[in-house]
Amino acid sequence: MSGRLASEYSAWKKLQQIYDSEHSKLVLKDLFAQDPERFSKFSKEYNSTHGPSTTLLLDFSKNLITPEILKTLLDLAKEADVESFRDKMFAGEHINTSEDRAVLHIALRNFGGFKIAEAGADEVSGVLSHIKEFTEAVRSGAWKGYTGKTINTIVNIGIGGSDLGPVMVTEALKPYAKRDLTAHFVSNIDGTHLAETLRLCDPETTLFIIATKTFTTQEAITNAESARDWFLGTAKDKAHVA
Numbered sequence: 001m002s003g004r005l006a007s008e009y010s011a012w013k014k015l016q017q018i019y020d021s022e023h024s025k026l027v028l029k030d031l032f033a034q035d036p037e038r039f040s041k042f043s044k045e046y047n048s049t050h051g052p053s054t055t056l057l058l059d060f061s062k063n064l065i066t067p068e069i070l071k072t073l074l075d076l077a078k079e080a081d082v083e084s085f086r087d088k089m090f091a092g093e094h095i096n097t098s099e100d101r102a103v104l105h106i107a108l109r110n111f112g113g114f115k116i117a118e119a120g121a122d123e124v125s126g127v128l129s130h131i132k133e134f135t136e137a138v139r140s141g142a143w144k145g146y147t148g149k150t151i152n153t154i155v156n157i158g159i160g161g162s163d164l165g166p167v168m169v170t171e172a173l174k175p176y177a178k179r180d181l182t183a184h185f186v187s188n189i190d191g192t193h194l195a196e197t198l199r200l201c202d203p204e205t206t207l208f209i210i211a212t213k214t215f216t217t218q219e220a221i222t223n224a225e226s227a228r229d230w231f232l233g234t235a236k237d238k239a240h241v242a
């Protein structure tokens with residue numbers, strides 16, 4: 001964050017020394033056997049003070065750490081100024097220096113309504129409502145394909161974070177998924193990835209989502225154009241493409 005390499009911090013150097021001298025001696029089952037309080041010493045529970053009741057449990061006890069290692073890790077965070085960068089992030093300062101941007105993931109979770117001084121941050125809540133409305137229409141079957149049939153297949157086209165993010169969310173929220181909706185993720189520029197996926201899709205019942213932050217990524221745009229051509233090969237009318 002400051003532009004310094006992590007390895008230049010003195011806490012990092014100390015961690016390296018500890019690792020070199022101790023790592024072969026750190027065996028998790030022995031650490032638990034030596035200290036019955038290990039779980040409570042190396043875990044922390046946070047309960048939400050407002051909003052929906054939420055508990056977060058941070059459990060570091062299963063990591064290869066000792067009190068000294070934990071202390072040195074915290075020293076490293078302090079030395080690297082993580083706290084002040086956290087505050088700058090919440091304030092909407094441009095801590096992404098390579099793109100001269102604010103880092104606004106926090107705006108997506110801004111249920112407390114705090115003010116983020118960055119253009120566009122105030123649009124998030126409206127977009128989230130729109131996402132909810134759209135996804136509910138697809139899940140309920142109200143959103144139809146171009147011939148009026150219910151959607152049963154979704155193809156996410158994107159690469160990098162625009163592929164891994166949707167994959168991660170789909171995997172993580174699987175218990176809540178609508179099981180008769182099949183999800184596919186196409187990321188590879190190699191046409192086989194899309195071609196093999198399209199064999200499993202019916203243009204009348206498939207929804208394509210083009211996920212890209214910039215809309216300039218060659219892989220995403222090429223696959224999106226190929227998917228559109230495939231779709232229009234049957235649907236014919238461009239009015240069916242958003």
Ligand SMILES: O=P(O)(O)OC[C@H]1O[C@H](O)[C@H](O)[C@@H](O)[C@@H]1O
Nearest residue numbers: 159160161162212213214215217
């Ligand atoms: O979301 P996009 O603008 O299409 O970018 C998609 C991906 O492109 C590249 O692979 C970048 O290295 C990734 O960080 C990014 O997630």
